[in-house]
Amino acid sequence: MANGLPKVDLIITGDRVIDPSSGLDGPAQIHVTNGKIVSLSDDLSLQSASRHIDATGMIVCPGLIDMHVHVYEWVTNFGLPADDAGVNSGATTIIDQGSAGPWTVGGFKAYVADPAITDVRSFVSANVAGALMGGMEGIVLHNPGMMRIDAIVNAALDYPGFVVGIKSHGETGGISHWGTEVLEMAIKAAEESKLPLYVHTGELFPVDEKNRPVPASLMEKVLPLLRRGDTVAHVYSNMPDGIMGPGDKVPAVVRDAYASGIHFDIGYGINFSYRIARSMMEADILPNTIGSDVHADFNCYHDDSKLDYSLCGAITRLCALGMPLADVIRRATLNPAKVLGEENMIGTLAPGSRADITFLEPVEGRWILSDAEGEVLTVEERFVPSRVFCAGVDIEPSKRLLRDIWEWENTLAAE
Numbered sequence: 001m002a003n004g005l006p007k008v009d010l011i012i013t014g015d016r017v018i019d020p021s022s023g024l025d026g027p028a029q030i031h032v033t034n035g036k037i038v039s040l041s042d043d044l045s046l047q048s049a050s051r052h053i054d055a056t057g058m059i060v061c062p063g064l065i066d067m068h069v070h071v072y073e074w075v076t077n078f079g080l081p082a083d084d085a086g087v088n089s090g091a092t093t094i095i096d097q098g099s100a101g102p103w104t105v106g107g108f109k110a111y112v113a114d115p116a117i118t119d120v121r122s123f124v125s126a127n128v129a130g131a132l133m134g135g136m137e138g139i140v141l142h143n144p145g146m147m148r149i150d151a152i153v154n155a156a157l158d159y160p161g162f163v164v165g166i167k168s169h170g171e172t173g174g175i176s177h178w179g180t181e182v183l184e185m186a187i188k189a190a191e192e193s194k195l196p197l198y199v200h201t202g203e204l205f206p207v208d209e210k211n212r213p214v215p216a217s218l219m220e221k222v223l224p225l226l227r228r229g230d231t232v233a234h235v236y237s238n239m240p241d242g243i244m245g246p247g248d249k250v251p252a253v254v255r256d257a258y259a260s261g262i263h264f265d266i267g268y269g270i271n272f273s274y275r276i277a278r279s280m281m282e283a284d285i286l287p288n289t290i291g292s293d294v295h296a297d298f299n300c301y302h303d304d305s306k307l308d309y310s311l312c313g314a315i316t317r318l319c320a321l322g323m324p325l326a327d328v329i330r331r332a333t334l335n336p337a338k339v340l341g342e343e344n345m346i347g348t349l350a351p352g353s354r355a356d357i358t359f360l361e362p363v364e365g366r367w368i369l370s371d372a373e374g375e376v377l378t379v380e381e382r383f384v385p386s387r388v389f390c391a392g393v394d395i396e397p398s399k400r401l402l403r404d405i406w407e408w409e410n411t412l413a414a415e
């Protein structure tokens, strides 16, 4: 006992602790016992603990939650190792978007999620099989004949807390073949299973050119179907059939959807455009959540050698584009936890929550990061995960997949 308080397992003292759920942004102490946070206080007088960690100089925040990853390795041709996308990249919880379908999600849980250190969840694909071959066989895999609403409902019942949503598509290829039929079936399944929907946007599947929809018409077809709390992905993508559309003004249907409570996820990935990001930010359309969309190469199983973007890379870029760090952290912690309805347990440093904590090291120096259009952004500060706690377990991230913000050859110093 010290100061009348019971001894705890671990105390972390930081000079900048950011906890969006309480609004804290400053010096604080986090007390951890039995894998749970027992207190968060700006009183820095040292209590009695088995272990004390001084995190001075670090940004200490709730364990990051990546809203969009692909980690069904070997079964899909673009899956990453779960812990490389998770704890080794600074994220204590990752949400796989549609790699598994209701007929393959059992294997995903048993062989990928359960053995991982990272907390892995699934937004199960609207089709029965999952993504398997990415976009390439989309017309075969994702057509209406591959949909079974009852299979999705059963997956949600069989794996509560693991199947936490449904992944569908609002993209040109599928709509050119079967309109919004699959999306409407996915919404019906979402209603019956009481799960949120996550919708990919932009061209992905092979297009029936005779029926190619006008790019600006895509969001007019898709967004009015979605419900409050559903998420659209790739909101700062430069695809003409994406959220922004082909113009340089945010369309009214997009503003209306955002105002009505449809969530916008960065879904960072390969089409992220600084130009689009600036236009959307000027229109006050900020992402609700930050998913990285990290995945391995298509066409070659288990090859992630060219992956050059990451969740912490997206965090770094959004800060460089002018979003305050605390606002960015909120979108990679508390907000995705709310999508899962688990904001009391993850994405927070509140007492009683799981001791998932990420240390981000602010690395200063001038770095050049390019976007999908080849535009370059000079970044003065990168946020590199230096340590994570997963339910109180101390882990040093390997940073193997953080090539965009960590490996020297990919982050060339500006002249």
Ligand SMILES: [Zn+2]
Pocket: 068, 069, 070, 097, 293
């Ligand atoms: Zn994706």
